[in-house]
Amino acid sequence: MAGILAWFWNERFWLPHNVTWADLKSTDEATFPQAEDLYLVFPLAFCIFMVRFIFERFIAKPCAIALKIQANGPQIAKPNAILEKVFTSITKHPDEKRLEGLSKQLDWDVRSIQRWFRQRRNQEKPSILTRFCESMWKCSFFLYVFTYGVWILKETPWFWDTRHCWYNYPYQPLTTELHYYYILELSFYWSLVISQFTDIKRKDFGVMFLHHVVSIFLLSISYVTNMVRIGTLVLCLHDIADPLLEAAKMANYIKSQKLCDFMFLTFAVVFIFTRLGAYPVWILNSTLFESWEIIGPYPSWWILNLLLFIIQGMNCYWSYFIAKIACKALSKGKAGKWNPLHVSKDERSDIESSSDEEDSESPEKSPHTATTTNGTNGYLLTGPCSMDD
Numbered sequence: 001m002a003g004i005l006a007w008f009w010n011e012r013f014w015l016p017h018n019v020t021w022a023d024l025k026s027t028d029e030a031t032f033p034q035a036e037d038l039y040l041v042f043p044l045a046f047c048i049f050m051v052r053f054i055f056e057r058f059i060a061k062p063c064a065i066a067l068k069i070q071a072n073g074p075q076i077a078k079p080n081a082i083l084e085k086v087f088t089s090i091t092k093h094p095d096e097k098r099l100e101g102l103s104k105q106l107d108w109d110v111r112s113i114q115r116w117f118r119q120r121r122n123q124e125k126p127s128i129l130t131r132f133c134e135s136m137w138k139c140s141f142f143l144y145v146f147t148y149g150v151w152i153l154k155e156t157p158w159f160w161d162t163r164h165c166w167y168n169y170p171y172q173p174l175t176t177e178l179h180y181y182y183i184l185e186l187s188f189y190w191s192l193v194i195s196q197f198t199d200i201k202r203k204d205f206g207v208m209f210l211h212h213v214v215s216i217f218l219l220s221i222s223y224v225t226n227m228v229r230i231g232t233l234v235l236c237l238h239d240i241a242d243p244l245l246e247a248a249k250m251a252n253y254i255k256s257q258k259l260c261d262f263m264f265l266t267f268a269v270v271f272i273f274t275r276l277g278a279y280p281v282w283i284l285n286s287t288l289f290e291s292w293e294i295i296g297p298y299p300s301w302w303i304l305n306l307l308l309f310i311i312q313g314m315n316c317y318w319s320y321f322i323a324k325i326a327c328k329a330l331s332k333g334k335a336g337k338w339n340p341l342h343v344s345k346d347e348r349s350d351i352e353s354s355s356d357e358e359d360s361e362s363p364e365k366s367p368h369t370a371t372t373t374n375g376t377n378g379y380l381l382t383g384p385c386s387m388d389d
Contacts, residue, residue, distance in 0.1 A: 009021065009035075012298075012299070013298075013299040013300055014221075014224070014225050014299075014300045015170065015225065015298070015300075016169070016170065016295055016296070016298050017296075017298065019170060023170075023171070024170060024171075024226060030171075030173040031173055031174050031175075031179075032170075032171075032172075032173065032174055032226055033174050033179075033182075033223050033224060033226050033228060034224075035224050037179070037183065037223070038186070038220055038223070038224070040183055040187075041183060041186045041187040041190055042190065044183065044184070044187035045187045045188070045190035045191040045194065046191075047187075048187055048188055048191040049191045049194060049195060052137050052141075052191070052195070055136075055137050055140070056133040056134070056136070056137055059136075060132065060133035060136040060137060061129065061133055063136065064129050064132045064133060064136075064253075065129075067132075067254045068254075069128055069129050069132055069253060069254060070127075070128065070129065071127065071129045075119055075122070076119070076123060077116050077119035077120040077123060078116065080106070080116065082102070082105065082106060083102065083106075083113070083116055083117070083120070084120075086098070086102065087117065087120050092117065092120075092121055093117070094113075094117060099113055099114065128253050131249070131253060132249075132250055132253040132254075134199060135246040135249040135250050135253070136246070136250060138242070138246045139242075139243050139246030139247050139250065141188065142239055142242035142243040142246065143243040145181075145184065145185060145188070145235075145239055146236065146239035146240060146242075146243065148181060149181060149232065149235060149236040149239060150236060152177040152178065152181060152232075153232055153233070153236055156229075158229045158230075158233070159233070162230070162233065162282065162283075162285075162286035162290060163286070163290050163294065164229070165227075165229040165230040165233070165286060165290075165291070166286075166290055166291045166294040166295050167294065169226070169227075169291075169294070169295050170225065170226040170227075172226060172228070172229060174226070174228060178228055178232060181232060181235070182219070182223055182228055182231065182232065182235075185219065185235050186216065186219045186220065186223070189212055189215050189216050189219065190216060192212050193209070193212050193213070193216070196208060196209060196212065207314065207317065210314075211311075211314050214307055214310050214311060214314075215311070217307065218231075218304065218307045218308070218311070219231065221300070221303070221304065221307075222304060225300060225304075227304065230283070230286060230287060230291075233282070233283060234279075234283055234308070234311075237274055237278060237279060237282070237283065238274070238275070238279075238311075240270055240274050241267055241270045241271040241274060241275070244263055244266050244267035244270060244271075245267045245271075247263045247267075248260050248263035248264040248267055251263055268322050268323075268326055271318075271319065271322060272319055272322065272323075275312075275315035275316075275318075275319060276315065276316065276319055279312060279315065280312065283308070284305075284308060284309070284312065287304070287305055287308055288305060
């Protein structure tokens with residue numbers, strides 16, 4: 001094991017030329033990031049998970065009830081052994097041929113069978129109350145870490161001039177505030193990896209899981225190699241849009257259409273500006289060109305930049321969906337009214353309308369023109385978390 005660790009933490013790979021791990025040991029005069037600090041993230045991730053549970057139960061839920069969000073879930077489908085077997089073993093979305101066969105077998109009309117499958121699918125989806133509590137937790141946490149990040153970074157020279165991220169690197173002391181900020185963000189990402197398996201399932205589950213893994217690896221390596229300064233800028237920049245997204249979702253859940261429209265529009269503008277504008281111009285320009293000029297490249301330098309470009313690739317992926325939702329909303333809205341919820345096809349997850357609304361839908365109405373009102377379409381369903389995100 002010692003040999004494997006020595007091979008993995010090879011100084012020639014992770015550190016600039018003529019720098020050793022012994023040079024980065026903390027002393028009475030200066031404190032540097034230590035690999036042992038990363039052990040703190042596991043108990044902290046568990047604590048964050050428990051804080052979330054308490055927050056959702058004793059703060060978010062009472063707020064949701066006060067805002068008249070009903071705690072009951074969707075309508076329960078009538079028990080039927082044959083349909084249940086088809087649903088669990090064959091398909092949740094039967095085609096016309098199968099519907100006709102089931103209609104003859106059960107002596108039900110096709111419309112009733114379609115309604116049963118819609119209700120059964122909705123049984124597996126969380127209630128509006130659950131979604132509101134999840135969004136309120138994320139909005140509160142994102143707002144807190146973003147505010148804290150700006151508060152500590154506005155006093156630092158590298159916030160205004162990114163070249164200071166590389167001056168005297170890697171001999172840059174780590175302050176208590178930066179240590180707390182970095183470990184807190186890293187712990188949150190570990191908690192997201194755990195909670196992603198219990199949260200609302202979306203179609204981009206794989207992309208989000210990849211994002212969390214890349215973010216954890218990038219944060220861990222940048223901390224150990226003392227690239228904390230540029231790492232804090234990446235974190236702060238990516239945290240800006242997240243509270244706006246969760247606020248837009250909460251506004252939708254309480255059926256405040258105008259507020260939801262405004263928050264979504266603000267989120268879209270901020271997200272695209274920061275992720276596709278400021279990130280490459282401010283961050284990638286510094287990690288690629290300024291660092292090359294000041295400290296020069298070395299093996300892990302290429303790895304870290306590659307991971308930053310992977311993050312940018314995911315930013316482009318999500319920006320595509322935001323733009324697509326916005327364009328569809330503008331084309332579907334009446335008299336040019338901005339309406340991000342009235343989109344014909346959900347781009348990120350199945351339409352989350354309630355079963356009651358689906359049942360009240362007229363038979364003549366085409367399923368391709370149905371819209372959602374209780375659920376959130378497209379990008380509003382969830383968003384990237386930060387280098388997160």
